[in-house]
Amino acid sequence: GESVGLHLPTLSVQEGDNSIINCAYSNSASDYFIWYKQESGKGPQFIIDIRSNMDKRQGQRVTVLLNKTVKHLSLQIAATQPGDSAVYFCAEIIMNRDDKIIFGKGTRLHILP
Amino acid sequence: DAGVIQSPRHEVTEMGQEVTLRCKPISGHNSLFWYRQTMMRGLELLIYFNNNVPIDDSGMPEDRFSAKMPNASFSTLKIQPSEPRDSAVYFCASSLIRSSGELFFGEGSRLTVL
Numbered sequence: 001g002e003s004v005g006l007h008l009p010t011l012s013v014q015e016g017d018n019s020i021i022n023c024a025y026s027n028s029a030s031d032y033f034i035w036y037k038q039e040s041g042k043g044p045q046f047i048i049d050i051r052s053n054m055d056k057r058q059g060q061r062v063t064v065l066l067n068k069t070v071k072h073l074s075l076q077i078a079a080t081q082p083g084d085s086a087v088y089f090c091a092e093i094i095m096n097r098d099d100k101i102i103f104g105k106g107t108r109l110h111i112l113p
Numbered sequence: 114d115a116g117v118i119q120s121p122r123h124e125v126t127e128m129g130q131e132v133t134l135r136c137k138p139i140s141g142h143n144s145l146f147w148y149r150q151t152m153m154r155g156l157e158l159l160i161y162f163n164n165n166v167p168i169d170d171s172g173m174p175e176d177r178f179s180a181k182m183p184n185a186s187f188s189t190l191k192i193q194p195s196e197p198r199d200s201a202v203y204f205c206a207s208s209l210i211r212s213s214g215e216l217f218f219g220e221g222s223r224l225t226v227l
Contacts, residue, residue, distance in 0.1 A: 032212075032214055042221075043204050043218025046215045046216065046217075049214045089155075091214065093212070099168075099211050099212045100158055100161070101146070101158065102158065103148075105155045106156075
């Protein structure tokens, strides 16, 4: 876990339960949002994305919800497993401007046995 | 595909020394990104290239930092002279197209400047 800091918010979830990780973004012009997962000692890994013209998108065991009114993004992980332990980052892009991907601070997900 | 390859994985150096970090993006990817990750500041975008051309280097901390991409399969990030506050994990990532949100990250280069 040396690649991320000790001061991240931490969510502890019982194995088998559902997890909900939240993210607030600041730029109302952002129109594309992504969730990444970073395991200890590794680089971030893409999980799922959502465009601003959608409010929900589902993947395998994951669902992303977007509320543009309050600039809030969430990642739901169903039936959490030990392998889901990681730091999760939301990221945003303003398309067709600078296309820069800006990452949030991250949330550590800890799975309880 | 081998993924994004970074070297070195770990480097310890003394203040004032030059540091060069290397990256090989995934073949066929047109965009390459350099990020820095620290406890205090999280993941920061330093610079990114599209088709080997630097598009935005506004995240480069200061003139001590420079990045090049001489061809589609290689990029370097150089710090000269290095300072203790440069200690961080430096990630290189590539994507198929510029506007893709799906970045493929390397394993990172952990830099410690004493």
